[in-house]
Amino acid sequence: MSKHSKWIALALAVAMLGTAGLIAGCSSSTASTPGTTGTTPAKATVKTVTAGTLVAGSDTAFPPFESMNGNTAEGFDVDVVAAVAKEMGLKSEFKSYKFDTLIPTLIAGGKFDIIASGMTINADRKKQIDFSSPYIDSNQSISVTNASTVKAAADLAGKKIGVQSGTTGQQWAKENIPTAVLVPFDDTLSAFAALQAGKVDAVVNDLPVSAAVVKDATRGLKIVQEIPTGEQYGFGVSKANPDLLKAVDGALAKIKSSGEYDTIYKKWFGVAPSSK
Amino acid sequence: MRTMRRSRGLQRLGALLCLMAVVALVVPLAALGIGAAGTTMTIDQTTGGLETRFTYETATAPGETVLGIDFAFPEGTDTAKATADAVTLVGLQRSNVTVETQAKGTSVKVIFSPSVEPSSTLRVVLHDVLTTYAGGKQTVSGTYTTQTGTHKLPPMTFTQGAPTVSQRIGFWLNRQPLVKTWNSVPILNAFFNPQLIAISIPILFWGWLLSIALIGVAYPVAIPIGLATAFLKMSKLAPVRWIASAYINVIRGTPLFLQIYIAFFGLPLVGIRLPDFPLGVIVLAVNSGAYLAEIFRAGIQSINKGQFEAASSLGMTYAQAMAYVIIPQTVRRVLPTMTSEFILLFKDTALLSAVGIFELMMNAKNSAANTGNVTAYTVAAVYYLMITIPLINWVGKLEQRLALSEGASGSPGTKTRKSGALEGMARMAAPVTADAGTPDDTDGR
Incomplete structure (x- = not known):
């Protein structure tokens, strides 16, 4: 039994080392072969992760x-x-x-x-x-549920605002409604799902996306304020x-x-x- | 005479009306100019002594063309690194404006080209203005230039707090040559940036406390759920067993992540609305309850049947036998596995970050997103380890003790994976402590 397990342990150790080596090998190969050296058509001279x-x-x-x-x-x-x-x-x-x-x-x-x-x-x-x-140009917007009494940014003082983590919407809300509690989500659609579920009082997000989301009437949401920020993607x-x-x-x-x-x-x- | 007076009265009234009309016209016009009501100045840093981004948003009046603005920041502000960009909008439609920035001392002058048209929204963003260390309520004034000349800019205020202790440490670290060398190594900078460690520790601390609070409430709730389910699963009535099995299988057979999404986004849609903290606790407890049920059941069933028979022969009822004979022995056997389950559940609190609960992982994610550096994750890892490493060691000790105490018997009937895996250890330990077997363990061969 103990002899047996020693061999298993050895095999496992070898497998682990092998995997580590493989990972190292792979990462270095992706780094060193990004693309198109040598005989390639004149058009595709840029380096890409996957050639072509x-x-x-x-x-x-x-x-x-x-x-x-x-x-x-x-x-x-x-x-x-x-x-x-x-x-x-x-x-x-x-x-x-x-x-x-x-x-x-x-x-x-x-x-x-x-x-x-x-x-x-x-x-x-x-x-x-x-x-x-x-x-493309973009702006910000504030969305709420149809039943909400929120009319504009000023009504959101002290309330919970759903945003997408790392976005300009998050920045805008943080700077312009400093008393509000910002709840960052991984993606925009999760923020809107939280709004529908009543977990947040509003969502501050890029206007074209919010417009597309509230268009779906089954969500029961509306845009109450369009915020001209003149952003560009x-x-x-x-x-x-x-x-x-x-x-x-x-x-x-x-x-x-x-x-x-x-x-x-x-x-x-x-x-x-x-x-x- | 009378009529004259009357007509004079009328004239006066007319003049008054005229004046009112003019005032009514002028007031809104005045309210539309640069710096008028509706103008905002926001900042991205809430404490002083940092490179701050100022966003100045205003609107030009009809007939007012703006060529440039000269912002005068309070004494002590450093604008040496300041840059600016601007955009003008009519409604939601933007137009490009290039900005020439002239920073000098405490002032930043921005010159627009082309000039800002009348009746448009103007957003000027000033980057990297180093504000005063002391913070407090401060005023930005200055002048702006239109086609008619230079005017005074209505002053705006902004408020910054004094730097926190961790930020002061950060400033101090910024000045250390050793820190600069350290941060010049990419991997050290990305994972172990000293300034960000200093700033992350207090921020993440509150998230850590919330994680502990979540598990601190959820786990004690999960134990009775698990115990009750374990008994239901061992019931003599088949339908009762089915209910327990269904609960255990559904919970154990689906990811906790999915259960969290159902609870947070699904339940409110059918009208079940709970605040985040209790809801988080419920999801964790219901999840852990299913795992604990299996741990308890295996633990109880691992106690040799002879124990039960012996208890019955002493005239004990089923309940008495359970309470005085079986359960006490079970507790010792399942304690290591229960602790492991606690560790797993504690780590799983991180999943609640996806639904907006500000626990440890959420705070770390935010810091990382704000700084573009993953040092906050390293700090979070240390916070998790501060709980898990002592527990992992404790589990090890518990298992050792269990192995020693059961060493003499080496029960082959144990069904939990943990104690099963321990048998080898128990046997190995047996020769040394041959008499360590507890007297109540009649499971010998």
């Missing part, structure tokens, strides 16, 4: 920008990334992450090439990552990959001038993008 594919990291609970339809991501961002990738001669793929882990994961590298997650370009984030040129790119940033910006400009961007915009928002 532009992988986007995204918090896919943010309709109409990105949401999961079964196993596939769909939404405005998904279509724009697909068009951008096509322009770059790449395929595109979406991977789901929690919003507040997107920037650290992008910096750590090896998981995805860009962040496409309705992410507002702001100075704090720019310190950590680069952003493509803006691809951009695709996040690692500071270590300036070539990719340039390529994404170039492709974005091309799909905007070709009208493909307008088609995608119309598909998801029902109207043509307002010209400035």
